[in-house]
Amino acid sequence: MNRNIITFSKNVFLPLTTVCRNRCGYCCFRTPVTDHCIMLPDEAGRTLVAGAASGCTEALFTFGERPEEEPGFISMIKRAGYDNILQYCHAMCEKSIEAGLLPHTNAGIMTAEELEYLKPVNASMGLMLETTADIPAHHNSPGKKPEVRVEMIENAGRLKIPFTTGLLLGIGETMQDREESLMLIRDLHKRYGHIQEVIIQNFCPKPGTRMDGRQVISFDEMCVVIRLARDYLPDDVAIQVAPNLADAASLIPCGVNDLGGISPLTIDYVNPEHPWPEEDALRRSAGNYVLLERLCIYPQFIEKGWYSDELEPLIKRLIKHLSGQVTVS
16 A cells, blocks of 8 residues: 555435434434434435536445334335335445445444345445443443444455444543454454455544533544554555544544545534535645545455446446546645
8 A cells, every 4th residue: 555645535425314223422413213314215316416416436325223123213214115224225325326426335233144235236335343342332332332343344354345444532442442443453354354444533522412521532642543553454454534523634644544535515414513624625634645536445355356246337437537636746
């Protein structure tokens, strides 16, 4: 991996539902079941078409985990025309491909069978490990048990799914927990070779949540974790920070080489108080590094052929589209 290059992607963010079975102490994304808790197909379709017209290459599908476990949700998803949220996601991924955007799904915990179901219509998928520690912030959140999350990341490796994971810093874990989490990700990647990027994300307190007012980690502490990630993880794994949550320009010298996805069209629904930076701002953050746009499936996985026949024409077309980038800082 060229250490002089900083990458990013352009996406549209589609929260298919905000209903979730988990009760994380820091989350403002989750809502109860209401008449407006599902992004309806027409709105999703318009967003996909507009995203492609805006020059995006990725559709980021995110939704609450196992929303069917929440009373009333099943009738809501059936009203939208689908039996469950994964069936709906699969259909929207197909619409995404038709519109010219590569799907990337973050759905929370899924079984191996569910991962296999979504694999043909996703260029990549993701699940934040967050931490291997058992912390109060994750109480009453069955999907945040570390062993459950590790099992899913491992299943994604067995299925050869290009995968994104990462750490959430400042939610009650220790530095030892962070090192343990990084070593676990390293070992999973050594076994399966499927981790394409690891996000080092700083927790941002949300008003009205149980962790509102909690002290955030310092820049120095975050830089230490990024350096540890770069030391522990192989060179073919990108280290990413969210440029709308952290000072990317200052953190790049710590070992960051990817700035994640930004959107010219949609907000960050998980951190709505933090607007995405524009591409020019990313370029300024990159400084003397070369800033290049990438797809949501990294080049090494394209070379390995870790994608379905359904995705192949779009991947090849988008590669050609990005190949004309000016490679100067």
